[in-house]
Amino acid sequence: MQKAMEAVQADLSAKEIEVSSGGGAVKVVVDGHGAVKSLKLDGEFLKEGAEVVESAILEAINEACAKAKSESEAEMSKITGGFSMPGLF
Known part of the structure; x- marks a missing residue:
């Protein structure tokens, strides 16, 4: 079971989950653990208000x-x- 859990943890680290909001103006990619890997913003969207x-x-x-x-x-x-x-998840 421990080896299987280690394999799943490694797979989750390599997994990429992409989500967008603001009509696609904001794109976030996280790994399977929820760590943010990248954030992309549309330049035109930045002209909107800060809020x-x-x-x-x-x-x-x-x-x-x-x-x-x-x-x-x-x-x-x-x-x-x-x-x-x-404590494991």
Whole structure:
């Protein structure tokens, strides 16, 4: 089971989850653990007010992290059979 968990952790590190918001003006890529790997902003979008840009960035980051968490939990539950192991995910 430990080797399987290590393999899943490695796969999650290599996985890329891309999310966009603001009509595609903000793109965020996170790995399977939810670590932000890249953030891209459309230059025209930066002309919007700061609140609009900040809101779109936060929306994209939060959605990407939520997807990463969901995928991580799903992969781990395949190994643990749904048995919760506190501190692992």
